Each structure stands twice: as structure tokens, then as C-alpha cells.
Amino acid sequence: MTTSMIRIRPADPGSATDAAALAAALLRNRDHMRPFEPERAEAYYTPEAQAARLGDGGRRWFAVDGERIVGSATLSGIVLGPFRSASLGYWVDGEYTGRGVATGLTEEVCRAAREELGLHRIEASTLLDNHASQRVLAKCGFTRIGTAPDYLHIAGAWREHRLFQRILHDDPPPAG
Numbered sequence: 001m002t003t004s005m006i007r008i009r010p011a012d013p014g015s016a017t018d019a020a021a022l023a024a025a026l027l028r029n030r031d032h033m034r035p036f037e038p039e040r041a042e043a044y045y046t047p048e049a050q051a052a053r054l055g056d057g058g059r060r061w062f063a064v065d066g067e068r069i070v071g072s073a074t075l076s077g078i079v080l081g082p083f084r085s086a087s088l089g090y091w092v093d094g095e096y097t098g099r100g101v102a103t104g105l106t107e108e109v110c111r112a113a114r115e116e117l118g119l120h121r122i123e124a125s126t127l128l129d130n131h132a133s134q135r136v137l138a139k140c141g142f143t144r145i146g147t148a149p150d151y152l153h154i155a156g157a158w159r160e161h162r163l164f165q166r167i168l169h170d171d172p173p174p175a176g
Contacts, residue, residue, distance in 0.1 A: 011060035019051035032094030
């Protein structure tokens, strides 16, 4: 998928090149993402740590401008069987916000979740004051389903989050 000059592609879990590019993107955006992220150790920003994350079993997509990673989306906690659900997380480079990158990433993840993974739903959460992310989720068909107090430890404190979900289809799960 392409959003203007930005291309969206799956991450390669075994790629040292992807791990190095992701580490560089995260380091470049460290201050931009600090209010929305857990506190991170220095080792998190290394290619080695990102290689481990890329191989952790989640599914990831990158928004790239040329070869530069300018955003990422992750489906984690993928559960099949009768639940067929996963959690979505994403971020966008501070220089690329407001350009539709998060919307493009989210739509591509929803497409892949339905067509490639056969998921029924995706859930997402935002900090209460992250209105930009809430607008992205609304544009992509997510509905608010509640609020969770002390949901995630972000920027040094347990923070309340708004919870959202998108139902991808109503087909029954495969017999198994």
C-alpha cells in the first residue's frame, strides 16, 4: 500500500537491515514519542534489541519513505480460535504526523488482519488526551468501547486509556 510518497510494507522479522532502520527511527523519535511510551532503557534503541522485538511473534508493518522507516504498526497478542482478535499499536515519525501515515498503516493492518489472519476484531487504546490517535481510529472504523483506569505504565505513571475496537467481519471461525 502507498500513502502519497510513503510506502507501507510488512516488516521482515529476520532482517538485520529492518532492525537497524527501526532502531534508528526510534532513536530519532525518542523525544517525540516519550509522552506516549513506557520509559525505555538505552539498550531498547539498539539494532540488537529491535531484532529481538521483530522476532517476538507479533506482526509488524512499516511506513517507509525511501528506505527510512517513518512509522510502524504492530498487531500483538494475536489469539485465534473462537476469539480471533489482536491488539493494535502504532507510531509515526514526528516529521510525518498529519500526513495520513497512521491512517494508512491502520487500514493496511486491518486489511491484513482480516484477509491474511482471518481475525474477527482488533482492539486499540489511547491515552485520554491523545486526540490525534483517536481521530485516526475513528477514521478507520474503530468504535469506543470503554475507559480503563491505570491501564498502561506510560511516561513514568499508570495512565488511564480509552479503549476502541473494530469488528472486521461476522464470519464464523474456521472449524477446527
